[in-house]
Amino acid sequence: DTTNALDALSQEGLSQEQVQQEKEAAGSGGGGPWEAVPGTALEKKKQRRRKGQRKLVDVNNMDDENEDDENGGSGGNERQREHPFIVTEPGEVARGKKNGLDYLFHLYEQCRDFLIQVQNIAKERGEKCPTKVTNQVFRYAKKAGASYINKPKMRHYVHCYALHCLDEEASNLLRKAFKERGENVGAWRQACYQPLVAIAARQGWDIDAIFNAHPRLAIWYVPTKLRQLCHAERNTATASSSASGGDQLPF
Amino acid sequence: DTTNALDALSQEGLSQEQVQQEKEAAGSGGGGPWEAVPGTALEKKKQRRRKGQRKLVDVNNMDDENEDDENGGSGGNERQREHPFIVTEPGEVARGKKNGLDYLFHLYEQCRDFLIQVQNIAKERGEKCPTKVTNQVFRYAKKAGASYINKPKMRHYVHCYALHCLDEEASNLLRKAFKERGENVGAWRQACYQPLVAIAARQGWDIDAIFNAHPRLAIWYVPTKLRQLCHAERNTATASSSASGGDQLPF
DNA sequence: AGAAGGACCAGTGGTCCGTA
DNA sequence: AGAAGGACCAGTGGTCCGTA
Numbered sequence: 001d002t003t004n005a006l007d008a009l010s011q012e013g014l015s016q017e018q019v020q021q022e023k024e025a026a027g028s029g030g031g032g033p034w035e036a037v038p039g040t041a042l043e044k045k046k047q048r049r050r051k052g053q054r055k056l057v058d059v060n061n062m063d064d065e066n067e068d069d070e071n072g073g074s075g076g077n078e079r080q081r082e083h084p085f086i087v088t089e090p091g092e093v094a095r096g097k098k099n100g101l102d103y104l105f106h107l108y109e110q111c112r113d114f115l116i117q118v119q120n121i122a123k124e125r126g127e128k129c130p131t132k133v134t135n136q137v138f139r140y141a142k143k144a145g146a147s148y149i150n151k152p153k154m155r156h157y158v159h160c161y162a163l164h165c166l167d168e169e170a171s172n173l174l175r176k177a178f179k180e181r182g183e184n185v186g187a188w189r190q191a192c193y194q195p196l197v198a199i200a201a202r203q204g205w206d207i208d209a210i211f212n213a214h215p216r217l218a219i220w221y222v223p224t225k226l227r228q229l230c231h232a233e234r235n236t237a238t239a240s241s242s243a244s245g246g247d248q249l250p251f
Numbered sequence: 252d253t254t255n256a257l258d259a260l261s262q263e264g265l266s267q268e269q270v271q272q273e274k275e276a277a278g279s280g281g282g283g284p285w286e287a288v289p290g291t292a293l294e295k296k297k298q299r300r301r302k303g304q305r306k307l308v309d310v311n312n313m314d315d316e317n318e319d320d321e322n323g324g325s326g327g328n329e330r331q332r333e334h335p336f337i338v339t340e341p342g343e344v345a346r347g348k349k350n351g352l353d354y355l356f357h358l359y360e361q362c363r364d365f366l367i368q369v370q371n372i373a374k375e376r377g378e379k380c381p382t383k384v385t386n387q388v389f390r391y392a393k394k395a396g397a398s399y400i401n402k403p404k405m406r407h408y409v410h411c412y413a414l415h416c417l418d419e420e421a422s423n424l425l426r427k428a429f430k431e432r433g434e435n436v437g438a439w440r441q442a443c444y445q446p447l448v449a450i451a452a453r454q455g456w457d458i459d460a461i462f463n464a465h466p467r468l469a470i471w472y473v474p475t476k477l478r479q480l481c482h483a484e485r486n487t488a489t490a491s492s493s494a495s496g497g498d499q500l501p502f
Numbered sequence: 503a504g505a506a507g508g509a510c511c512a513g514t515g516g517t518c519c520g521t522a
Numbered sequence: 523a524g525a526a527g528g529a530c531c532a533g534t535g536g537t538c539c540g541t542a
Contacts, residue, residue: 126482
């Protein structure tokens with residue numbers, strides 16, 4: 001099957017490019033512990049490369065617990081999805097076919113590196129220079145081999161990363177609490193909104209200003225829902241404070 | 252003709268809204284001398300309103316030299332184009348069916364006022380707040396009755412306004428020189444690029460930074476051609492300076 | 503010929519929903 | 523059921539070119 005062979009080669013190509021990308025990105029804090037962890041994008045890329053090569057040279061061993069029960073046995077060259085996230089505490093490595101939250105946040109740092117590269121190219125060429133992670137940056141990341149980075153995913157968890165940036169201690173405590181309670185990622189994600197709204201309340205409700213004041217956060221668009229929550233809560237707070245300070249008795 | 256009557260009414264409505272808009276905008280420097288000058292958008296609106304009313308009440312006089320030889324006698328309710336610009340010196344009012352450059356620059360100030368209004372509405376609603384004159388602002392301006400403001404025109408002359416903001420004296424001298432030579436607006440417009448490139452050269456070639464550092468200019472996108480000229484000239488300048496400082500003889 | 507601006511187009515921000 | 527991400531869509535920045 002020519003198409004599948006090409007696909008394997010293309011994935012092989014992506015894989016190599018990605019390793020190079022990882023090396024380049026290593027300047028900003030190293031690749032992290034995921035390089036040796038099964039189940040992360042990086043390791044999956046390596047698995048895929050091994051499989052691609054096996055088709056050509058029929059070699060390599062099977063050192064991963066779940067290596068071959070994926071892809072329905074249809075050749076093993078489909079681009080598989082990333083493993084889903086689970087709630088992990090800081091420093092904890094996800095076991096099995098899962099990714100942890102340190103890895104999630106690492107993806108945001110990678111996007112930042114890609115943005116910086118896109119900015120450098122734009123400046124070099126005298127073109128207009130993005131200040132945010134735009135479609136152009138996601139496209140660049142994909143071309144550079146980071147096929148596990150995509151816009152819907154990154155946008156989905158932006159506010160979780162925001163909490164991690166703005167109050168790492170609160171973020172860590174939340175992760176531990178939700179892990180202990182056995183909550184799923186969706187519940188943890190929802191729970192990240194409230195502490196951010198509280199931060200905004202303390203700083204005049206200007207969530208845009210809060211994002212922009214933080215260098216690693218400023219490159220991300222403020223999520224619509226977070227903006228709406230801040231707005232709604234501000235109005236509630238204003239109404240209740242004017243009520244308690246006005247002609248109504250506080251209870 | 253129902254359509255024409257409605258059109259007349261709609262233009263009447265726009266006209267009134269615009270007058271209100273002018274009053275609101277007057278806070279930032281007054282409406283300027285154009286309020287009483289035939290041939291500007293404002294006066295044309297008034298003419299159009301008079302014509303529209305004449306259809307209904309058959310009254311009003313003809314106090315403008317060119318009032319009725321426009322529109323091919325087809326009813327007088329077409330939305331006519333703005334009079335073309337001519338090169339005027341500062342303070343000079345364009346005569347005949349022309350608009351002057353003070354009026355052109357006034358349009359940029361009006362757009363700024365519209366942007367500020369859009370920003371205030373967005374903040375009020377907790378929506379994302381534009382920092383530049385976007386399509387949304389042009390739409391708002393049109394709805395507010397400023398039908399003589401449109402994107403292609405404003406973008407076309409942005410760099411002329413930039414020179415006016417960044418070096419008003421140089422801008423004024425250029426206007427006088429081109430008026431004296433009897434040059435048309437297109438020639439003057441072209442001539443506005445070079446002084447801006449010279450300004451950029453003095454400030455490290457970063458035309459975006461130059462725009463952003465000026466409060467009235469920061470709300471406008473840097474025109475593509477100006478960006479390209481700065482980039483090209485920077486490369487030329489770098490090449491020649493490295494040549495003269497390197498292994499080639501300067502001539 | 504010189505100029506104003508309606509209208510188009512490629513690529514954007516945003517996220518839904520068919521997929522695994 | 524919970525979650526990842528391809529793919530769509532309304533509205534954007536940019537400006538061409540049919541119009542006057």
